[in-house]
Amino acid sequence: MASRTQPPISDIADFLADPVAAADFPETILRFRNDRAAAEVGLGSLGDAAWLDHFGRFAPLPGNLPQPLALRYHGHQFRMYNPDLGDGRGFTFAQLRDDRGRWLDLGTKGSGQTPYSRFGDGRLTLKGGVREILATEMLEALGVPTSRTFSLIETGEALQRNDEPSPTRSGVLVRLSHGHVRIGSFQRLATLGLTEELDRLVRYTLDTLYAEQPGEEPALRLLGHVVDRAAGLAASYMAAGFVHGVLNSDNINVTGESFDYGPWRFTSSWDPQFVAAYFDHQGLYAFGRQPQAIHWDVVQLAIALSKLVDVEALGSVLDGFPAAYEQAYVRAMLGRLGVVPRGDEQDLPLAQAMEQALASSGVGIDRFFFDWSGGRRRGAPQDAARAEHFVAVEALLASYRAARTLDHPYWSDPGPCSMHIEEVEAIWSAIGQDDDWQPLHHKVAAIRRMGEAHQWPN
Structure with a gap:
């Protein structure tokens, strides 16, 4: 070195x-x-x-x-x-x-x-x-x-x-x-038959980006990390209501960190078919298909790494993606809600109940997590037609305790901080037409205030 x-x-x-x-x-x-x-x-x-x-x-x-x-x-x-x-x-x-x-x-x-x-x-x-x-x-x-x-x-x-x-x-x-090494970086070396360089990239990634010694079977160790990190990324997108838009394998970082934002959007409601990119005619990267898309990209990494290690061993590591995603999804949904996971069989049903209630009711994702932060509904009750969708959620939450306090002023606001396309366009319009940057700076301050209120662990 x-x-x-x-x-x-x-x-x-x-x-x-x-x-x-x-x-x-x-x-x-x-x-x-x-x-x-x-x-x-x-x-x-x-x-x-x-x-x-x-x-x-x-x-x-x-x-x-x-x-x-x-x-x-x-x-x-x-x-x-x-x-x-x-x-x-x-x-x-x-x-x-x-x-x-x-x-x-x-x-x-x-x-x-x-x-x-x-x-x-x-x-x-x-x-x-x-x-x-x-x-x-x-x-x-x-x-x-x-x-x-x-x-x-x-x-x-x-x-x-x-x-x-x-x-x-x-x-x-x-x-x-945290690095710009992509799945596509490995694909290039494998396609060109640069096996020695492929091995060097594996070892660099483990040593520099994961801060660990490559040890034995470094390609398997790396794939295991990417499976966990990529599953976590997919789950976090879902809990955030975010659609990246272009989840190509050259846009997936092997540290599981989202980057390179083009036609991104936040979906206002839980709509699995919602698409961010106007050119995604088949809905390949629609909101509800993002976990599948990211899993597919990780498979391409495994194919590239097959130049270095046995295919069956790689397949065994890949088989862990669905379980890793499910666990990460539960953590992400309960984390955004702000309740302490119980670590038992109730956590997955709660996450599923939230998803089902959001999908069937049409209640905004940001609105739901704001109103129910800490696990208890706050503010005025929803209308009866919508409230019935959340009966199962409320019943399951009865046994959970809050993971955050609600004393931050943000939780007393009339509504959540959101970032939908209309506001994006309005912020740009102020800049494009009047060279007015204040709406952007005000929005960044509001977003950071919201982040402080969520009390994410370091």
Whole structure:
């Protein structure tokens, strides 16, 4: 292994990535900086001028990567294998340890063309950056493992796009993520027959991202971790009422952390058929099919790892996904509700009863978890036609105790903090028409307040 005078990704950059240069933008106007996240990786004291220099002009951070790295990968996109992928408008800019000792990546979106841009311009619309801020802030507040939007800088270019009014404003985004190693990163090496490199990537992932020695059968150990983390991610999406929109294997991080937000949406009610992406004509990544989609992607990882280890052994590990998902789903639903799991046969029926009540009643997901936080219905009773759907939920909850206090002022608000498409569009409209950023900043503050009220464990 290389000396730790360089970040650990330097050890595998020879087969994982290509050195690239950032675009030279006409302007760098700071629009969002995540000081909370910056403090966790030792960058909280950066002044705005230094921030723009590093995250708008991409001057290297001291003692870090001397040049950005565009990652190489393949992937299944809507179940069709595509070998012509890779970071086409982003790169890994730096790796930093957080205050928990974990290695995290600073990765970009909209930072310019790379060898994998194909016919793209390597840019990001400013609206796309605003949408990613809203997605990551909301998911973090709802307890979903997610990358965090670290920085958004407006770059002064006018972009042409086919799916939104053009010309439109441009930006460059930096995200803080627990690694950008994807299932598609392993697929590429397996497809190209690079077995030695595949083994090195397995060992890097265990050592750097999971902080454990590879030991014997490292590929099996890694798959076991990914099964658990991916099942947890799928479950957290469901409890949050979130639809990622594009769960291709190049968009699944092997640490089980959600990232890369394009056509995402939150569904207002429990509608398994709800689709976020207008181009998902078959509903492959609909709300209710997300666990199946993520499981399918994990199977593709196992297929890639079959170059290193016995297929039957991999199959035995994969067989654990349904049970891991069920357990994670129960934890996620009870966690968002704010009750202490009993650890007995009642926990699954409660989660199922909540899902059935939400699906049959049409009550909003955010409204339900707000009104029933701590396991007891608060506020005015629902109308009789809807209340009858929750009889089973209320009966099961009688034996549960609250996992959170309700003394935070958020729980006295008239309604929950939500993030549906109408509000996203209104926030962007204020920026796009009047260059008014206050609605965005106010919403981020409201979301973080909600996150504090949920009292998620560290």
